[in-house]
Amino acid sequence: MSIAISEIFGPTIQGEGRLIGMPTVFVRTGGCDFRCSWCDTLYAVEPRFKADWRPMDAGGVLAEVNRLSGGEPILVTLSGGNPALQPLTELLRLGHGQGHAFAMETQGSKAQAWFGMLDHLTLSPKPPSSGMAFNRERFEACLAAAGADTQVSLKLVIADEADYRWARALAADYPQLPLVLQPCNPTPATPEQPELTTDPERLNARLRWLVEKVTADRWYRARVLPQLHVLIWNNERGV
Numbered sequence: 001m002s003i004a005i006s007e008i009f010g011p012t013i014q015g016e017g018r019l020i021g022m023p024t025v026f027v028r029t030g031g032c033d034f035r036c037s038w039c040d041t042l043y044a045v046e047p048r049f050k051a052d053w054r055p056m057d058a059g060g061v062l063a064e065v066n067r068l069s070g071g072e073p074i075l076v077t078l079s080g081g082n083p084a085l086q087p088l089t090e091l092l093r094l095g096h097g098q099g100h101a102f103a104m105e106t107q108g109s110k111a112q113a114w115f116g117m118l119d120h121l122t123l124s125p126k127p128p129s130s131g132m133a134f135n136r137e138r139f140e141a142c143l144a145a146a147g148a149d150t151q152v153s154l155k156l157v158i159a160d161e162a163d164y165r166w167a168r169a170l171a172a173d174y175p176q177l178p179l180v181l182q183p184c185n186p187t188p189a190t191p192e193q194p195e196l197t198t199d200p201e202r203l204n205a206r207l208r209w210l211v212e213k214v215t216a217d218r219w220y221r222a223r224v225l226p227q228l229h230v231l232i233w234n235n236e237r238g239v
């Protein structure tokens with residue numbers, strides 16, 4: 001069973017969410033069941049880039065992870081596209097055998113039995129500004145598939161007031177999940193304009209706005225975090 005791979009890169013740091021700052025190698029799969037309006041990785045989403053995605057088996061992916069990590073065990077972060085669309089059981093089994101840990105980023109639209117083999121699962125359901133709909137049944141199937149042995153966290157991207165209200169309501173339904181709020185990058189690079197950068201002042205203003213909302217509302221459970229890799233490298237790819 002082959003895995004559609006868009007890119008494998010690192011080591012870098014996890015720039016987002018509960019594991020922010022952790023050294024990691026990224027394995028980015030190709031193909032997604034969503035098409036978010038502000039997606040920062042459309043080259044791993046849109047079917048027109050299919051020819052750029054390589055079919056690899058688990059052994060081939062791990063050979064590249066090990067080359068990049070210098071042969072040391074490392075945190076491997078699976079992202080995409082939607083990595084939940086891929087057959088990853090063998091990668092997780094073999095990789096764990098080699099001492100690696102595995103985290104995954106997914107929007108919560110498709111559950112797989114192998115979620116229970118992950119060390120960490122970041123669920124990032126999409127707010128109204130994305131143009132995508134939230135499906136509660138599918139999201140809860142992902143939680144159930146992760147089970148008790150996988151650490152699950154919630155990472156919600158916030159672009160505007162409507163997203164913020166949506167996030168408050170959604171998070172209240174899942175009080176057990178660690179919660180990260182991430183401001184939306186309003187001008188991510190696109191396949192047409194890969195060199196597009198975001199004004200750091202603008203990113204900072206979005207972050208400040210979100211911090212002020214959370215503190216004004218005494219929403220003390222929420223952790224507000226920037227995309228650290230965007231602060232460091234702006235919209236560069238492969239970092």
Ligand SMILES: C[S@@+](CC[C@H](N)C(=O)[O-])C[C@H]1O[C@@H](n2cnc3c(N)ncnc32)[C@H](O)[C@@H]1O
Pocket residue numbers: 032038039040041079080081082083105106107123124155157182183184185186188227
């Ligand atoms: C590119 S997605 C890939 C994994 C999966 N499809 C998902 O959405 O969780 C990884 C993370 O980047 C976030 N993201 C994508 N575009 C963004 C943007 N313009 N600003 C902030 N976060 C963004 C997504 O919400 C998700 O949490």
Ligand SMILES: Nc1nc2[nH]cc(C(=O)O)c2c(=O)[nH]1
Pocket residue numbers: 012013014015016026041079080105229238239
């Ligand atoms: N450094 C870094 N951290 C990230 N966290 C989530 C990413 C993603 O694109 O899924 C990402 C990424 O592309 N780079």
Ligand code: SF4
Pocket residue numbers: 032033034035036039040041042045080081082107
């Ligand atoms: S679900 Fe993730 S990868 Fe897919 S379009 Fe949305 S942000 Fe991009």
Ligand SMILES: [Mg+2]
Pocket residue numbers: 040041
């Ligand atoms: Mg990214």
